[in-house]
Amino acid sequence: MAKSQDPNEQTFLARVEILNQRIQQAKKQDLYPYMHTSDAVEGVHVTVHGRPMLQFASYSYLDLLGHPKINAAAKAAIDEFGTGTHGVRFLAGTTRVHVELEKKIAAFKKTETAVAVASGYGANFGTISSLIGRHDVVISDKINHASIVDGCILSRAQFVRYEHNDMAALERALGEAPRNGVKLVVADAVFSMDGDIVNLPEVTRLCRKFKALLMIDEAHSLGVIGKKGTGIEEHFGIDPKEGLIDIKMGTLSKTIPSIGGYIAGRAKLINYLRHSIRPFIFSAPIPPPSAAAAKAAFEVIEDEPWRVEKLHKNADYFLRTLRSRGFDTLKSQTAIVPIVIGNEAKALEMTRLARNEGIFIVPILPPAVQPNTTRIRATVTAGHSLQEIDRAINTFEKISKSLAILRS
Numbered sequence: 001m002a003k004s005q006d007p008n009e010q011t012f013l014a015r016v017e018i019l020n021q022r023i024q025q026a027k028k029q030d031l032y033p034y035m036h037t038s039d040a041v042e043g044v045h046v047t048v049h050g051r052p053m054l055q056f057a058s059y060s061y062l063d064l065l066g067h068p069k070i071n072a073a074a075k076a077a078i079d080e081f082g083t084g085t086h087g088v089r090f091l092a093g094t095t096r097v098h099v100e101l102e103k104k105i106a107a108f109k110k111t112e113t114a115v116a117v118a119s120g121y122g123a124n125f126g127t128i129s130s131l132i133g134r135h136d137v138v139i140s141d142k143i144n145h146a147s148i149v150d151g152c153i154l155s156r157a158q159f160v161r162y163e164h165n166d167m168a169a170l171e172r173a174l175g176e177a178p179r180n181g182v183k184l185v186v187a188d189a190v191f192s193m194d195g196d197i198v199n200l201p202e203v204t205r206l207c208r209k210f211k212a213l214l215m216i217d218e219a220h221s222l223g224v225i226g227k228k229g230t231g232i233e234e235h236f237g238i239d240p241k242e243g244l245i246d247i248k249m250g251t252l253s254k255t256i257p258s259i260g261g262y263i264a265g266r267a268k269l270i271n272y273l274r275h276s277i278r279p280f281i282f283s284a285p286i287p288p289p290s291a292a293a294a295k296a297a298f299e300v301i302e303d304e305p306w307r308v309e310k311l312h313k314n315a316d317y318f319l320r321t322l323r324s325r326g327f328d329t330l331k332s333q334t335a336i337v338p339i340v341i342g343n344e345a346k347a348l349e350m351t352r353l354a355r356n357e358g359i360f361i362v363p364i365l366p367p368a369v370q371p372n373t374t375r376i377r378a379t380v381t382a383g384h385s386l387q388e389i390d391r392a393i394n395t396f397e398k399i400s401k402s403l404a405i406l407r408s
Ligand SMILES: Cc1ncc(COP(=O)(O)O)c(C=O)c1O
Pocket: 119, 120, 121, 122, 124, 145, 147, 188, 192, 217, 219, 220, 251, 252, 253, 259, 260, 261
């Protein structure tokens, strides 16, 4: 890259250079773990660069990716509406399928209404940044997803982060917030890096006490927790009619094998958001086949309750067995299972060796997590058999012993 006289530009160029060198070095050593290309996908059985593997890094928690009813709904929508829309939803891009999808989401989440946005990322940052402004306060769990963080920054509200799931810290933050202005508390329902669950009963109690609005991101709880897979309220036995969560956000790209995000809640609030979320107003919508696929996926969750049951059994077995073999899986209670390695080089090597043995996992490295919690993140789905889970655990154990992550 050309040399520059400007120190700021030099720093920028050095950053670009350093990252490129890191990537090249990792690729040379066969340790680059990202963006590996799947040639074929059949449930948890994938072919990556021609090699058959068991997928343990999937967000398709209920194994709905490729479900025949969902595929058929997408194909029918292509025949009816084509592959895109006549532009943004707000102007000419709303089809019947979008409206039906939003009705289905509202029914599933037991809210008055819902709005669907083209990505979960846009749903989060668009909602937070349009809901609050410079005279308000947003209070966010320290390990909330990046799309929440970006929304908080963009909103220009006072941005307070509390220690992860620490209810005393949340109470302090609420108590210290200025009396005037809106207070918004935001948290993931299931935390995407740690797999643990927000303390919803306490968060809702505090929000009521301090008259704060509450927004919960259900990206990793929809289809995953609650007996019927309806998410965080069902998990805690809270009646949605109580309306304790003002803004229920979720994605259509994980359990729901499509693309998009939604915001569900009371009609007046959602109507306000429908007219103010910038990624909704100024960006193209979910394509009709994807909207139809998403709606069909909600129906499949209701029609095939065995999937949620099997996911719960698999997650429980996976966690219990890993812990019994000595792995540190933090406080995970769900299908997202962190396996703490605490060392970047070993996490990369474990990923490489596991993939060589046909188990596809991903490493989570700093700055995404604290260096001492550098980890492998493994996810289990309703599509895994117990034998497949055992195979993964045995592989992890063998590799961890060879790398001195576990004692032999
Ligand atoms: C907790 C959480 N929220 C929001 C998102 C964004 O969702 P999407 O990928 O649908 O844009 C993600 C995606 O990884 C997530 O994990």
